[in-house]
Amino acid sequence: MQFTENQELRLRELGCTLDPPQSFASDRERDVAFKDSERAAIESNRLALQGYQREGRAPSVNALSERTSHFLRSRGFIEVSTPLIISRQFLERMSIGDDHALISQVFWLDERSCLRPMLAPNLYDLSKRMLKVYGRPLRVFEIGPCFRKESSGGRHLECFTMLNFVEWGIAEAQKVGRFKELGLLLMEQLGLRDYRFVEEQSVVYGTTIDIMVGNVEVASGAFGPHPLDKQWGMDETWLGLGVGLERVVMLAEGLDTIQKAGRSLRYLGGVSLNFK
Numbered sequence: 001m002q003f004t005e006n007q008e009l010r011l012r013e014l015g016c017t018l019d020p021p022q023s024f025a026s027d028r029e030r031d032v033a034f035k036d037s038e039r040a041a042i043e044s045n046r047l048a049l050q051g052y053q054r055e056g057r058a059p060s061v062n063a064l065s066e067r068t069s070h071f072l073r074s075r076g077f078i079e080v081s082t083p084l085i086i087s088r089q090f091l092e093r094m095s096i097g098d099d100h101a102l103i104s105q106v107f108w109l110d111e112r113s114c115l116r117p118m119l120a121p122n123l124y125d126l127s128k129r130m131l132k133v134y135g136r137p138l139r140v141f142e143i144g145p146c147f148r149k150e151s152s153g154g155r156h157l158e159c160f161t162m163l164n165f166v167e168w169g170i171a172e173a174q175k176v177g178r179f180k181e182l183g184l185l186l187m188e189q190l191g192l193r194d195y196r197f198v199e200e201q202s203v204v205y206g207t208t209i210d211i212m213v214g215n216v217e218v219a220s221g222a223f224g225p226h227p228l229d230k231q232w233g234m235d236e237t238w239l240g241l242g243v244g245l246e247r248v249v250m251l252a253e254g255l256d257t258i259q260k261a262g263r264s265l266r267y268l269g270g271v272s273l274n275f276k
């Protein structure tokens with residue numbers, strides 16, 4: 001006999017690891033074990049939350065955003081902050097129209113505007129202006145919220161924090177090497193080990209590279225010139241990478257669900273506030 005589904009949920013919420021699963025001889029033995037585990041977990045959560053206050057910690061994603069922003073700025077990337085609300089036209093220019101998988105995930109505000117599901121459209125638009133001011137290579141990044149309607153829970157949030165960098169005007173022959181160099185530095189900075197680059201060739205989009213930890217995608221990279229570029233009036237070589245920071249926190253801290261890393265009314269610093 002093992003913990004009931006509700007008991008398991010409760011213990012996971014409190015941050016208990018339930019692997020390998022425990023077995024009990026009777027209901028009573030199981031319920032006593034559950035109460036003991038719950039009590040111990042609440043006590044350790046209380047200590048963790050006191051530590052959070054005492055050490056003046058920030059939510060992990062905020063701390064990670066700050067560290068990463070500092071790191072990228074020290075490497076010549078220019079930080080930008082663009083609107084959370086974007087136009088339908090911007091999505092269309094990303095070829096996200098009625099027949100695109102992402103379109104059903106968009107939070108529409110009205111006929112013409114939505115909450116951005118990604119940073120790329122704004123970065124295209126802004127970079128075009130920046131390229132008239134700055135020389136090449138031009139390095140730009142943004143860290144900020146993106147919104148997608150999602151149906152699967154454990155690795156997806158409806159509001160998550162995307163880090164997207166792009167480097168314009170680098171030599172064609174150096175693109176992939178430079179991408180890997182930056183990817184490596186960034187993963188080290190983000191505290192991730194045991195990741196791998198998964199390269200794919202697509203007839204339409206050319207080379208794309210995902211960064212995976214086990215079977216979890218943490219980042220997706222792409223290269224230009226890209227078929228979408230002409231919609232934005234661009235004609236340059238580029239490389240870019242989009243990383244989900246809550247995914248990084250989930251993996252780096254060994255959290256069992258991404259909800260503990262996201263904006264929350266139940267968790268603080270990844271620790272459950274639900275003591276009952």
Ligand code: ATP
Pocket residue numbers: 118148150155156157158159160161162217218219220242243244245246247
């Ligand atoms: P997935 O296939 O895992 O849904 P994706 O390929 O649709 O991800 P991208 O558009 O490539 O996601 O976005 C870049 C990164 O943003 C992803 O690698 C992931 O780390 C993160 N990300 C995407 N969607 C979400 C989400 N709903 N919640 C949290 N992070 C996300």
Ligand code: MG
Pocket residue numbers: 210217219220
């Ligand atoms: Mg992807």
